[in-house]
Structure formats: C-alpha cells, structure tokens
Amino acid sequence: MTTAHTVAVLGLGRMGAAIARRLTEQGREVVGWTRSGRSAGDIPTTDKPADAVAGADLVLLALFDGHACRDVLDAVRDALRPGTVVVNTSTIAPAEAEALAQSSGPSYVHAPVLGSTPAVAAGSLQVLAAGADDAFDKARPVLEQLGNVRHVADARTAAALKLVVNSTIAGSVLALGETLRQADALGLPREQVLDVLELSQLGKLAAAKRPFLADPSAAATRPAQFTIGALTKDMDLLTAASGAPLPSAAALAEAPAGPHADIAAAATAPAVDDAVLAPLRAYMRGHATGDPAHFRAAFLPTARIEGLRDGTFVSWDLDDYCALFPGHPAPDEAARTRRIDAVTVHGTVATAAMTLRYGPETFTDVFLLARTDGDGWRIASKAYHRHT
Numbered sequence: 606m607t608t609a610h611t612v613a614v615l616g617l618g619r620m621g622a623a624i625a626r627r628l629t630e631q632g633r634e635v636v637g638w639t640r641s642g643r644s645a646g647d648i649p650t651t652d653k654p655a656d657a658v659a660g661a662d663l664v665l666l667a668l669f670d671g672h673a674c675r676d677v678l679d680a681v682r683d684a685l686r687p688g689t690v691v692v693n694t695s696t697i698a699p700a701e702a703e704a705l706a707q708s709s710g711p712s713y714v715h716a717p718v719l720g721s722t723p724a725v726a727a728g729s730l731q732v733l734a735a736g737a738d739d740a741f742d743k744a745r746p747v748l749e750q751l752g753n754v755r756h757v758a759d760a761r762t763a764a765a766l767k768l769v770v771n772s773t774i775a776g777s778v779l780a781l782g783e784t785l786r787q788a789d790a791l792g793l794p795r796e797q798v799l800d801v802l803e804l805s806q807l808g809k810l811a812a813a814k815r816p817f818l819a820d821p822s823a824a825a826t827r828p829a830q831f832t833i834g835a836l837t838k839d840m841d842l843l844t845a846a847s848g849a850p851l852p853s854a855a856a857l858a859e860a861p862a863g864p865h866a867d868i869a870a871a872a873t874a875p876a877v878d879d880a881v882l883a884p885l886r887a888y889m890r891g892h893a894t895g896d897p898a899h900f901r902a903a904f905l906p907t908a909r910i911e912g913l914r915d916g917t918f919v920s921w922d923l924d925d926y927c928a929l930f931p932g933h934p935a936p937d938e939a940a941r942t943r944r945i946d947a948v949t950v951h952g953t954v955a956t957a958a959m960t961l962r963y964g965p966e967t968f969t970d971v972f973l974l975a976r977t978d979g980d981g982w983r984i985a986s987k988a989y990h991r992h993t
Contacts, residue, residue, distance in 0.1 A: 611636065888903040
C-alpha cells in the first residue's frame with residue numbers, strides 16, 4: 606500500500622467517483638465533494654468544496670465542463686493550502702484549459718484522461734498531463750495510480766489532444782452503427798455479426814460495448830460508461846476550437862436515445878426512415894429509366910437543380926431539368942451505378958449526398974430535402990459536381 610496522502614476529489618459523477626474509489630484502494634486518504642450531493646460509496650464527502658480542499662495535499666477535479674471548473678476553482682482558491690497541487694482531469698476546451706492554467710499559477714496540472722470507468726478501476730487510464738515541473742512531479746505518483754502518464758507541453762495541448770482522441774471515439778461508434786444497420790438489412794444474426802466484428806478494426810469497441818449492442822432493448826437498464834451527451838459536448842468543443850466541420854458532432858446530437866444514454870446507443874440508432882429515402886430512390890429511378898415522371902415524384906414543383914455544365918453555371922427549374930431526359934434508358938444503363946452516400950435528418954429537413962458513375966464520368970449530387978404537409982418528403986433542391 607502507498608503511504609496515505611489526502612486527495613480531494615471535486616466532482617463525483619461516473620469518472621470522479623471511480624477515481625475516488627481507485628485512489629482509496631491504492632492507499633490514499635480521499636475526501637470528495639459534488640454539487641449534486643450524490644455519494645460515492647464509502648468516500649467521505651463535504652457540503653462545501655472549500656471544506657474538502659482545506660486539508661488536502663492534492664485537489665483533483667473531475668467536472669463536466671469548463672464553466673464548472675472555473676466556478677469550483679473560484680470557490681476553493683482561498684481555502685487551498687500553500688503548495689497544494691490542483692490536477693484537472695476534466696475535458697474542456699483548449700482555450701479554457703490555457704486560461705485556467707494561467708489564472709491558477711504554477712501549482713496547476715491539466716491532466717485529461719483517456720478511458721472510462723472500467724479503465725479507472727483497472728488503473729489503465731492514459732493520462733495527458735501538463736504543468737510546471739514541480740507540480741507535475743508532485744501529481745505524478747497520484748496519477749500513476751490511475752494509469753500511464755504522458756507528459757505534455759502545456760495545458761492547451763493536453764486539452765486539444767483529448768478532444769482529438771475523443772473524435773475517434775465518435776467516428777468509431779457511428780461507423781459501428783452503420784455496420785450494424787447494413788448487417789440488419791442483409792438479415793444477418795446480430796450475435797454472429799458481433800463475433801466477426803470483434804476480429805475487425807472495430808473489434809475493441811465492439812467487444813467493449815457488446816452488452817449494449819447484443820440486446821439494445823436492455824441497454825437502458827445498464828449504467829452508462831460514457832454518455833452521448835458528454836461525447837457530444839466534447840465534439841462541440843472540438844469544432845469550436847478547430848473551426849473545421851465535424852459530421853460526427855451533428856450525428857451524435859441527432860441520436861434518438863438521449864444525452865444520458867451510453868455512447869453505444871448511438872450505434873443502435875435505427876436506419877433512416879424509408880419516407881426520407883423515397884424521393885432519393887425516385888430520383889435514381891428517373892436516371893435509370895429516363896422517365897421524367899420519376900423526377901416529378903421526387904422533387905418539389907419549386908425545386909431548382911444547379912451546377913456547372915460544360916464550364917458554365919446552370920440553374921434549372923423542374924420543367925427544364927425534366928426536358929433533359931428522353932423517356933428511355935441510356936444505351937449504357939447496365940454499366941451505370943448510383944449510390945446514396947449519406948443522409949442526415951434534422952427534424953423536418955434533411956441533407957443527402959449521392960454518387961453516380963456513368964462510364965468515364967462521375968457525378969456527386971447534394972440534396973436538400975423537406976417534409977411537406979401532404980406529400981411527405983420531397984427534394985427541395987439539388988446541386989451537383991461533375992468529375993471529369
């Protein structure tokens with residue numbers, strides 16, 4: 606057992622409570638606080654965060670966001686003993702991490718962690734820690750009881766690296782969901798699919814989330830390890846910091862399971878409703894048959910179709926567009942292919958992308974769809990790019 610030193614854990618949610626229990630098991634004297642008032646088993650707690658830190662050698666934050674970190678640090682700053690190190694494991698924006706490091710001084714260590722509650726219990730977290738050498742050296746023995754510690758240059762970098770890693774989680778869980786939807790469409794047994802997926806590049810995630818994926822109806826009875834709401838928050842922080850688009854952020858936000866569900870619920874979201882796909886399929890039938898009637902079924906009467914044709918920008922109304930089709934299939938129709946690449950539904954509107962391969966030419970079509978009162982879903986507009 607390690608010689609006991611008092612650690613104050615501020616924030617006793619899933620991660621904070623797991624960290625408090627792990628440190629207690631490793632011989633640390635732990636006192637906790639949480640604004641929700643929830644307990645963490647046998648971990649003693651205080652009513653006020655200042656009381657928790659008053660006798661602590663190290664203060665560890667496990668809070669939801671940057672706003673909570675600022676509030677709690679402001680509340681305890683005057684109660685900290687000289688030389689007490691503050692370690693912040695929370696996932697926050699890079700700019701927020703930098704500001705907290707500057708306002709807290711040399712005794713602050715920013716240390717976001719990679720891994721969820723099972724990794725905490727096993728002491729196998731990956732910790733990205735940034736801080737002045739003296740503070741880092743004091744924090745390191747505690748952090749090493751949680752997992753492997755990697756020293757990072759500064760707080761901004763540590764926070765940014767954590768968000769980038771979490772973006773791979775978002776992408777992977779959504780890819781897993783798409784794989785399961787395709788398997789369902791092929792009529793494959795879920796258990797057999799999961800057996801094989803565990804052998805694939807998605808194997809680690811499929812194995813970890815198998816209890817949620819094997820029986821999605823029972824997922825609600827299992828405690829979440831990492832919630833959709835928390836991962837969505839992280840993706841919002843990433844896109845705000847980078848200024849670059851991140852499709853997974855929108856896809857997670859649209860997951861029907863709700864923010865408190867485990868991220869595995871995003872992989873069990875149902876396929877896009879056939880009503881949304883109907884106009885896109887009618888559009889493909891129009892291309893396959895050359896019959897303009899299918900386009901009139903696919904598009905709103907007010908729709909426009911736009912793009913570059915022979916180097917000149919064109920903007921057709923529906924009548925002009927339908928006039929381009931002869932009423933019979935193209936001679937090489939048997940060799941042509943069409944594929945719906947993506948559909949994202951946002952309530953009563955949706956976006957979609959499609960690839961059409963016509964001999965040496967490939968077209969990328971991008972659609973805006975709308976749900977109407979009487980006619981269901983229709984294409985409101987299309988823009989296209991012709992690859993030559």
